[in-house]
Amino acid sequence: MRRTPWGWLALGLAAWIVAYASLVPFADAVIAALGLTRLTALGEALHFFFYDTPKVLLLLTGIVFVMGVIHTFVVPERTRALLSGKRLGIGNVMAASLGIVTPFCSCSAVPLFIGFLSAGVPLGVTFSFLISAPMVNEVALALLFALFGWKVAALYLGLGLTVAIVAGLVIGKLGMERYLEDWVRAMQATQSATFDAEKPGWAERIGAGVVHVKDIVGKVWPYILAGIAVGAGIHGYVPQDFLASIMGRDAPWWSLPAAVLLGVPMYTNAAGIIPVVEALIGKGAALGTVLAFMMSVIALSLPEMIILRKVLKLPLIIAFAGIVALGILVVGYVFNAVL
Numbered sequence: 001m002r003r004t005p006w007g008w009l010a011l012g013l014a015a016w017i018v019a020y021a022s023l024v025p026f027a028d029a030v031i032a033a034l035g036l037t038r039l040t041a042l043g044e045a046l047h048f049f050f051y052d053t054p055k056v057l058l059l060l061t062g063i064v065f066v067m068g069v070i071h072t073f074v075v076p077e078r079t080r081a082l083l084s085g086k087r088l089g090i091g092n093v094m095a096a097s098l099g100i101v102t103p104f105c106s107c108s109a110v111p112l113f114i115g116f117l118s119a120g121v122p123l124g125v126t127f128s129f130l131i132s133a134p135m136v137n138e139v140a141l142a143l144l145f146a147l148f149g150w151k152v153a154a155l156y157l158g159l160g161l162t163v164a165i166v167a168g169l170v171i172g173k174l175g176m177e178r179y180l181e182d183w184v185r186a187m188q189a190t191q192s193a194t195f196d197a198e199k200p201g202w203a204e205r206i207g208a209g210v211v212h213v214k215d216i217v218g219k220v221w222p223y224i225l226a227g228i229a230v231g232a233g234i235h236g237y238v239p240q241d242f243l244a245s246i247m248g249r250d251a252p253w254w255s256l257p258a259a260v261l262l263g264v265p266m267y268t269n270a271a272g273i274i275p276v277v278e279a280l281i282g283k284g285a286a287l288g289t290v291l292a293f294m295m296s297v298i299a300l301s302l303p304e305m306i307i308l309r310k311v312l313k314l315p316l317i318i319a320f321a322g323i324v325a326l327g328i329l330v331v332g333y334v335f336n337a338v339l
Contacts, residue, residue, distance in 0.1 A: 009206055020058050027051035045236025052228045052275050057221065059146055061213055068212025072205045089169070091125035096164040099132025100141070100157075113311070117180070124172020128164045131324055135299040136160035143274045148281075156291065159334060163295075163327035170323050171316075179316035224275070231279035247285035247293075249336065256289045256332045260325055263296030273297050288335025295328045 027050040036043035095116075116126040136157060145153035200208070247255055273294050280290045300321055308317055 006202075006206075016058060016062060019054065023051055023055050023058075026054065041236045043236075045232040048235040048279070049228055049232040052231065052278070053225065056143065056224055056228065056275060057217070059143055060224070061217055064217060065209040065213050068209035069205045072200055072208045091122060092128040092165045092168040092172070095121075095125045095129035095168065096132040096136070096161050099129045099134075099164065100136050100161075117311075122172055123177050123180070124168045124170075126168075127171045127320060128168030131167055131299055132161065132164035135295055136164065140274065140294075140298070147274065147278050148287075152287070155335065155338065159331040160295070163324065163331060167320075167323045167327055171319060174319065176316050176319060179313040181311055181313060227273055228275040231275035231277075234276065234279040235282060247280065247289045249286045251286065251289070256292055256336070257329060259289050259293040260296040260300075260328055260332070263293045264300050264302055286336050288332040288337075291335055292328050292332030295331065296325070299328070300324055 027047050030050045031038065031043055031047050034043075034046065036046065038044045038047050113126055113130045116129060117123070141153050141157055144156055247259060277290050277294050280293075281287055305317060305321065308320075312320070
């Protein structure tokens with residue numbers, strides 16, 4: 001008998017649940033097969049790697065599939081048309097909220113950022129989206145929830161949205177449209193947002209979720225493996241006292257700004273950096289300091305700045321980076337004070 005899309009969905013969900021329930025026995029079996037125990041640094045590092053790799057990939061697959069279905073209800077052209085008529089304030093809130101449901105890294109959010117500008121969306125509103133899309137996306141939220149609980153995820157969501165909204169408002173109030181590159185300003189004058197999309201059925205929506213998994217997970221899995229490998233090394237080999245002295249609650253005041261600066265040259269996405277966050281926190285690092293490091297990696301990466309230089313002139317890039325960095329520092333200090 002030929003299965004319906006709903007039948008395949010139920011089968012996939014059952015397989016996902018079974019696989020997730022088998023994570024610890026799988027990691028234990030791999031370590032035992034290698035003749036190691038978790039009492040050694042190598043055994044503990046490898047156990048972390050073989051446990052976290054399938055865990056993060058399973059979480060990511062499930063999240064991305066669901067968001068792929070949700071994205072069939074959110075057409076980019078309709079989104080541009082929706083935001084193009086909005087003023088600062090309500091437009092910033094809407095753009096930042098839309099950023100949550102777009103699983104983009106900082107670099108891949110730039111093309112949609114350009115599309116918003118070309119459709120006449122105000123500059124400050126587009127920056128709220130550009131900040132929110134990589135920093136407060138559904139992958140980061142779901143992984144934070146799964147690893148650290150709903151309180152951490154909710155606080156991260158609230159503070160991350162606040163950074164995106166306030167930074168966009170500040171940039172909009174500064175009136176820096178003159179620092180857009182000339183070709184972008186010319187595009188704004190000649191293009192408008194139009195759309196003519198048919199409403200898909202549920203079979204197409206489920207199929208879109210599968211395609212989304214192939215596209216997104218297919219692109220980010222190397223970053224995930226790299227991030228988990230780094231996290232495993234930290235988890236197994238880096239002494240707890242060493243990390244706590246640098247990034248712990250009793251670390252000097254400059255440790256948080258240093259963590260933000262350290263994250264800027266790096267480039268990965270939320271799924272790739274969260275295993276590192278998990279390992280750092282497990283070694284005694286302060287949650288706010290580690291999350292500030294994570295936010296700088298995914299929202300202020302150097303590759304993003306290089307791409308943005310094709311769209312923005314240097315004063316606007318400096319303003320953008322400075323305002324976002326200040327917001328991240330505030331988030332880090334609030335996390336350290338509250339949790």
